[in-house]
Amino acid sequence: MPPLAVRMRPRSLDEVRGQADVLRPGSPLRRLVEGSGGAAGPLSAILWGPPGTGKTTLAHLVATASEREFVELSAVTAGVKDVRQVMEQAQRTRDLYGRQTVLFLDEIHRFTKAQQDALLPGVENRQVVLVAATTENPSFSVIAPLLSRSMLVTLVSLTDEDVADVLTRATADERGLAGAYALADDAREHLVRLAGGDARRALTFLEAAAGVADDSVAPGAARPEPLVVTLAHTEQAVAHAAVRYDRTGDQHYDVASALIKSMRGSDVDAALHYLARMLEAGEDPRFIARRIVISASEDVGMADPTALQTAVAAMHAVAQIGMPEARIILAQAVVHNALAPKSNAAYGGINAAIADVRAGRGGSVPLHLRGSGYGGASRIAEASAKAAGRSKAPVYVYAHDEPDGVAAQQYLPDDLAGAADYYHPTDRGFEARLQERWRWLRERLGR
Numbered sequence: 001m002p003p004l005a006v007r008m009r010p011r012s013l014d015e016v017r018g019q020a021d022v023l024r025p026g027s028p029l030r031r032l033v034e035g036s037g038g039a040a041g042p043l044s045a046i047l048w049g050p051p052g053t054g055k056t057t058l059a060h061l062v063a064t065a066s067e068r069e070f071v072e073l074s075a076v077t078a079g080v081k082d083v084r085q086v087m088e089q090a091q092r093t094r095d096l097y098g099r100q101t102v103l104f105l106d107e108i109h110r111f112t113k114a115q116q117d118a119l120l121p122g123v124e125n126r127q128v129v130l131v132a133a134t135t136e137n138p139s140f141s142v143i144a145p146l147l148s149r150s151m152l153v154t155l156v157s158l159t160d161e162d163v164a165d166v167l168t169r170a171t172a173d174e175r176g177l178a179g180a181y182a183l184a185d186d187a188r189e190h191l192v193r194l195a196g197g198d199a200r201r202a203l204t205f206l207e208a209a210a211g212v213a214d215d216s217v218a219p220g221a222a223r224p225e226p227l228v229v230t231l232a233h234t235e236q237a238v239a240h241a242a243v244r245y246d247r248t249g250d251q252h253y254d255v256a257s258a259l260i261k262s263m264r265g266s267d268v269d270a271a272l273h274y275l276a277r278m279l280e281a282g283e284d285p286r287f288i289a290r291r292i293v294i295s296a297s298e299d300v301g302m303a304d305p306t307a308l309q310t311a312v313a314a315m316h317a318v319a320q321i322g323m324p325e326a327r328i329i330l331a332q333a334v335v336h337n338a339l340a341p342k343s344n345a346a347y348g349g350i351n352a353a354i355a356d357v358r359a360g361r362g363g364s365v366p367l368h369l370r371g372s373g374y375g376g377a378s379r380i381a382e383a384s385a386k387a388a389g390r391s392k393a394p395v396y397v398y399a400h401d402e403p404d405g406v407a408a409q410q411y412l413p414d415d416l417a418g419a420a421d422y423y424h425p426t427d428r429g430f431e432a433r434l435q436e437r438w439r440w441l442r443e444r445l446g447r
Contacts, residue, residue, distance in 0.1 A: 004207040005200045007175045008166070009057050016061075017166055017199065018158040019054055028151050032129070033061045035068075042100070044123050044130035046108070046138050046147065049155025052198030055133035059104035062131050069093050069101040071128075075110035080118045087122040094127070101128045108132035109141035116143045123149050157197025164192050166199045167206055181210050182226040187234045193282055194238060208237035255281075256291055259334070263292075264299040268338035275327075275334050285326045289315040292333045303343035303429030310336045341429030349423035356416065363413040368396040406444050418447070 001007075010016045013023060013033060023030050032042050045062075047055040063070030071086050090101035108116070122128045123146065130150065134141060138152055158166070170176035171183050183191075187209065195202035212233040217223050255274050262270035278288055289311070296311035314333035318326040356362060397407035410417050425431045425438050441447075 003204065004170060004176060005203040008170050008173065008203055009060065010054075011064075013061065016054060016057065017162040019058075019155055022153050022155065029058070029153050033058065042126075042129045044128075044132075044150040045153050046130075046132045046134065046142060046150050047153050047155060048134050048136075048138050050157050050197065051135060052195070052200035052202075053155040053157060054199070055155060056104070056106070059102070059131040059133065062129065063102040063104070067099065068129070069099050070104065071101060072104045072106070075105060075107040075115075078105075080115050083115065083118045083122075087127055090122065090128045100126075103128040103130050105130065105132045107134060109134045109136040109138075113143055116146050120145055120149070158195075158199055159197070160192050163195050163197065163199060163202050164188055167191060167202055170203055170206060177206075177210060180226055181213065182228045184228055184230050186231045187229050190231055190234050196282070205234065205238050209234040212237045256288075259288075260291060260295050260299075263295050263334060263337040264342065266338055266342065268335055271334045271338045272331060275330060279323070279327050279330070285318045285323055285330060286315070288330055289318045289333070292330065292337060295337050296333075298347045299342050299344060300337055300340045301343040301346045302431045302434060303426060304336075304340035305430060307336050307340045341431075343426045343428055343431045345423055345425050345431065352422040353420070356420065361416060363415050365413065366394070366410055368394040368409065369411065404444070406441065408445055411445075 013030070016023065023033075028043055029045060032045060035042075047058060049055060059072075060070070062068070069090070071090075073082055073086065086101070086103055090103070093099050093101055103122075105111075105119075119130060123130050132142075132150070138147060167183060167188055171181055172179050183206070191202055191205050191209070194205060206229070209229050210227075210233075213227050213229045216233065217227070255277055259271060259274040259278065262274060275288065279285065293308070293311040293315055296307040300307040311333045314329045317329045321329065394409075397409050399405055399407040401407075412420055423438075425434045427435065
C-alpha cells in the first residue's frame with residue numbers, strides 16, 4: 001500500500017490546501033493546471049517553496065490537464081542523457097498522437113549548468129512543458145536563460161489551519177484512514193505543531209501514530225471503532241514530547257513571563273529552559289527577541305550597559321537569519337541577561353518622572369534653557385523674565401566652557417528644583433562605578 005501522503009495527494013484544485021494566491025482564478029499556474037486554451041499556450045513553471053507545500057502535487061495536476069503525458073525525473077539521479085531521451089520521446093508523442101508532455105524535474109537546483117542548458121531547446125520550442133521544483137532560491141540555483149523561459153511560482157508553508165484540515169480529511173477519506181481512526185484534539189494540535197507547515201510530514205506522522213494506536217490494542221481484545229489516536233500515541237510515534245504551550249492563550253504569556261523572571265532572577269538554566277519551550281512550540285523568534293531587549297533595559301540597565309547592545313543585536317540578527325539558527329543568537333542574549341548584574345534604577349527613574357508629569361508637576365521650562373533659534377525668542381524671554389519679577393532673563397551657561405564640563409545652573413522647572421529625586425544607582429556591576437560621579441554631580445549642581 002502506498003504511503004498515506006501519496007494516497008492523499010490532491011486529485012483536483014479543490015482538494016489543494018494553501019497557495020490560494022498563486023492558484024487564484026486567472027493566474028498563470030491555475031491556467032496551466034486547468035489546461036486553458038486560447039492564443040496563450042502553456043508556460044513552463046519553476047515551483048519554489050519549502051518541502052510539503054504541494055510542488056509535486058501541482059506538477060501531477062498540470063499533467064492530468066488535457067490528458068498530457070507525464071514524465072518525472074529527479075535531478076539527483078538524472079543526467080543530460082536522460083533529459084535528451086525525454087525530449088526525443090516528447091517530440092514523437094506530439095507528432096504521432098498530438099499529446100503534450102509535462103516533464104516534472106524535482107530538485108532542479110542539483111542540476112549543473114550544463115545539465116540545465118540541455119533543457120533550454122525543449123522548453124523554448126515547447127517540446128515539453130517543464131515543471132521544475134526546488135527548495136532553494138532559483139535566482140542563485142537556476143540559470144538565467146531557463147528562468148527567462150519559465151514563470152517563477154513561489155509557494156509558502158501551509159498555515160496551521162490548512163495542516164489541521166489535511167489531517168482531518170485524511171482520517172475520514174476512503175483513500176486515507178477511511179474513518180477507522182479518530183484523531184484526538186490535542187494529538188492533532190501536536191501533529192500540526194510538529195509539521196511546521198509541511199503537509200507531507202503531517203501525514204507521515206499521522207500514519208505512524210495510527211500504527212502505534214493499533215499496537216496498543218491488546219491481542220484478542222475488541223478493536224474500538226473508530227480507534228482513537230491519542231496524544232500519547234503521537235508522542236511515541238515521532239519520539240517528540242508535546243510542548244505544553246499555546247501561542248495564543250494563557251500559556252503563551254505564562255512561559256514568556258517565566259522567561260523574563262528567570263533572567264531577572266539570574267537563573268540561566270531556567271531561562272534557557274523556557275526559551276527552549278517557546279522555540280519548540282513554534283513561537284515567533286522575533287517576539288522572544290523583543291522581550292529580551294525589554295529585559296536588558298528594565299532588569300539589567302546600567303549595571304551592564306552591554307546587555308542591551310547584545311539584545312538589540314540579537315533582535316536584528318534574528319530578523320535576518322530566522323530559525324533554526326536564530327535559537328543560538330537568542331540563547332546568547334538570554335545567557336547575557338541572566339548572568340549580568342541587575343539594576344532597575346533607570347526603569348524606576350523614568351517611572352518616577354512620569355508619575356510627576358501625570359500629577360501635573362513640572363512648570364515652564366526655565367528661561368535660560370529655552371530654544372533661541374526661532375524668531376522673537378529673545379523678546380519672549382525678556383517678557384517672561386519681567387513677568388517673573390526679574391530685570392532680565394538668566395543667561396545659559398555652556399557646559400563645555402566650564403573647566404570640569406559641568407555647568408551648575410538650574411535645569412528642572414521651578415516647582416521641581418530641589419525636589420525631584422528619580423535616579424539612584426545601585427552598587428552592582430558597572431553602576432557601582434557610577435555612584436561616585438553621581439554623588440559628585442549632585443553636589444556640583446547644588447542638589
